Amino acid sequence: MGKSVIFKVINNRILFRCSACKAKRNVTIPADVRQKSIRCHKCAELTRCNFNRRVEPREGQSGIVILETSAGREIDVMLHDVSSQGLGFNINVGSARTYRIGVGNQVRLRCTWNPRLISNGTFIVQNVNGQRVGLKSKQFSG
Secondary structure (H helix, E strand, O other), X not given: OOOOEEEEOEOOEEEEEOOOOOOEEEEEOXXXXXXXXXXXXXXXXXXXXXXXXXXXXXXXXXXXXXXXXXXXXXXXXXXXXXXXOEEEEEOOHHHHHHHOOOOOOXXXXXXXXXXXXXXXXXXXXXXXXXXXXXXXXXXXXX
């Protein structure tokens, strides 16, 4: 089995394209599946597939930004990606344990090297997975 390939999911369907023989086939993907190995119907090559269900793509962006917690403490975090509705970053282990950033917390972000990158600085923590944190813009959290 080769490397994994990312497929965009539209209405729970993907257009699978074999990386070996380039054969195409429409495949239905259940709503709760994020990864799956799919075997090509022509050459029987097995491909590991990751499914992207995002409406808008994320733009890769890296750099250090300042996160301000609701308690007023400031932490330097490493920004990874930005979209119109939110962003993702890594926080170092010590800061994550000390400041206890949890799902639902409201935080503010400042970018010193490009102030226009983060126009609306108020975000809500959507997901915490180890050191990786996902934020959703407050204007989209309804």
